[in-house]
Amino acid sequence: MNPSIITLIYGMTKQKAxxxxxxxxxxxxFEKALNSAINQTYRPLEIIVVDxxxxxxxxxxxxxxxxxxxxxKDEHLSISIFKxxxxxxxxxxxxxxxxxHGTLIQFLDSDDILLPTKIEEQAEVLASNDKLDLVYSIAxxxxxxxxxxxxxxGQSLTNTSKGFFNFSxxxxxxxxxxxxxxxxxx
Numbered sequence: 001m002n003p004s005i006i007t008l009i010y011g012m013t014k015q016k017a018x019x020x021x022x023x024x025x026x027x028x029x030f031e032k033a034l035n036s037a038i039n040q041t042y043r044p045l046e047i048i049v050v051d052x053x054x055x056x057x058x059x060x061x062x063x064x065x066x067x068x069x070x071x072x073k074d075e076h077l078s079i080s081i082f083k084x085x086x087x088x089x090x091x092x093x094x095x096x097x098x099x100x101h102g103t104l105i106q107f108l109d110s111d112d113i114l115l116p117t118k119i120e121e122q123a124e125v126l127a128s129n130d131k132l133d134l135v136y137s138i139a140x141x142x143x144x145x146x147x148x149x150x151x152x153x154g155q156s157l158t159n160t161s162k163g164f165f166n167f168s169x170x171x172x173x174x175x176x177x178x179x180x181x182x183x184x185x186x
Contacts, residue, residue, distance in 0.1 A: 016044045017119050017175075018102030022084075022092030023110040024052045027061045032146075034079075036113035037106075038069060042120040043076035050096040053086035093171075094186040105176040112139075112172045113146070122175035133180035137173050 019037045023030045030049075037047045049066055051059055063081055070079040082099055084092045093107050104126065106119055122135040141149040 014042070014044065014123070015103040016046060016101060017042055017104040017106060017123065018096075018100035018178075019045065019047045019106045019108050019119075020093055020096030020100060021047065021049045021108045021110055022052050022089045022096065023049060023054065023062055024089075024092075025054045025058045026110045027058055027065070030062060030110040031065050032113055033108055033110050034065065034069060036116075037108060038072070038077065038079070039116050040114065040119050041117050042123055043074075045077050045119070046100065046102055047077070047079040048096045048099050049079070049081040050084050050092040050099075051081060052084045052089065052092040059083070097181060097186060100178075103178045105178055105181060107171050107174075109171050112170075113142075114172060119175060126175065126177060132177070133183075134174045134176045139170050139173055 017040075019040070021030070021033055021037065023033075034047070034049070037045075049062070051062055054062060066079055066081045080099070082095060084095050087095070089109065096107075097105065104119070104123055106114075108114060118137070122137065125135045126132055143149060
């Protein structure tokens, strides 16, 4: 799809979203997370994988998965990998953010998967209200066959201090504006 078609479809060119995936040794789970990022309906999209000290064999497998996926025929998708030196998941997320170019930021742990329209739906909410810094969703637990279970992670906010302090945060649930992270810090 060329930019003029994107403009016609959406009324304006969409902002680039960056999905940042820290990973360490989780080769099977990582591939599922990466596939869920690639399968997002939102474009333009960049995916940044930050390896946080996987063993040599695991790093080769992770790098091979990234290289295989990076050759997809989608001019509005890029995938890159960076090596980090065991700074932990938060440090890997920070490194990924520093390497990213998107105005929308999605953090995705290597053992989580996103529904295909997650970023698209949340980006629409952010675009409709310039006062928002992020949009948050609840998460659904899945079984080993990736079938949804009835358990949810998170709850609706009640606009009370009790609701705020009982709020259950998950890394993959919010979509941030880059400006908010730059404003408040990593």
